[in-house]
Amino acid sequence: MRAAYAVASDPTDPRSALRVGDRPDPEPPEGWVTVEVRAASLNQHDLWSLRGVGLPADRLPMILGCDAAGVDPDGNEVVIYPVVEDKADPRGLSLLSERHPGTLAERVAVPRENLVRKPAGLSFVDAACLPTAWLTAYHMLTTRGRVADASSVLVQGAGGGVATAAVVLAVAMGKRVYATSRDAGKRAKIAELGATAVEPGLRLPERVDVVIESVGAPTFEHSMKCCAPGARIVVCGATGGHLATVDLRRVFAMRLDILGSTMGTGAELTALLDLLVEKNVRPVVDSTYGFSAVADAFARLESGDIFGKVAVDLLH
Structure with a gap:
């Protein structure tokens, strides 16, 4: 074969x-x-x-x-x-x-x-x-990020498979979604998906409840600054570098959760498939x-x- x-x-x-x-x-x-x-x-x-x-x-x-x-x-x-x-x-x-x-x-x-x-x-x-990137994004949003309790989501470094999936899924779930990219062309495509596209590091119009983080060191400080009290930063990778600086004062003062995440379960894959059909998302x-x-x-x-x-x- x-x-x-x-x-x-x-x-x-x-x-x-x-x-x-x-x-x-x-x-x-x-x-x-x-x-x-x-x-x-x-x-x-x-x-x-x-x-x-x-x-x-x-x-x-x-x-x-x-x-x-x-x-x-x-x-x-x-x-x-x-x-x-x-x-x-x-x-x-x-x-x-x-x-x-x-x-x-x-x-x-x-x-x-x-x-x-x-x-x-x-x-x-x-x-x-769907089985790797989209399932990873779904698990990050739902199980780890508890997005059902959230109003707003920031996705760092949209363009790759996981981050783009997170944008589409969070929009489909009715959340206000912000997504960063260094590339102007990708920011235009992010906007077409229903999210607010911003350049990395820029201040958002509001503090968010969930951050989807796969970039790592270059964006992690920005991720923390964008968090509302009690927010969850969900990390699935570090494509830009794994040695991020973490201001522990912000972690405890804002009661932040920093959560690792990998893949998802077979049951979550079934739920993801059902969601795409229900929301007519591809x-x-x-x-x-x-x-x-x-x-x-x-x-x-x-x-x-x-x-x-x-x-x-x-x-x-």
């Missing part, structure tokens, strides 16, 4: 470690099934894997990809939840493509319990964009590539000039 996989690691030129070609068909163990993949999407996780982060040499070659939608052996259209229980991992779980072959292939083996029904109203490409897709152009999809992701998700359509 066709697959996109890592054959080495290269911290400085990750795409040099990428290959696209034939790999053996999956052999699912007991309790697992093989899904015919119809669409997949890329994440920064895939580039980190090619750099060797979390993917040591003894697991190579490894098929990449965490996210996909396809058809199960019974003919059902499904979305794949990418988190696998894994006793061999110190965390007790792993993502597809870390210890088990990933989704950037014509077929992938997954635990049957990881299959979530795809709503008829969502295309395979739309559904394939993921923001930056670009879609056929499988023969998957190397170009990786180049697009690595460019950093994306707005939304980079998807791979295996039907084209």
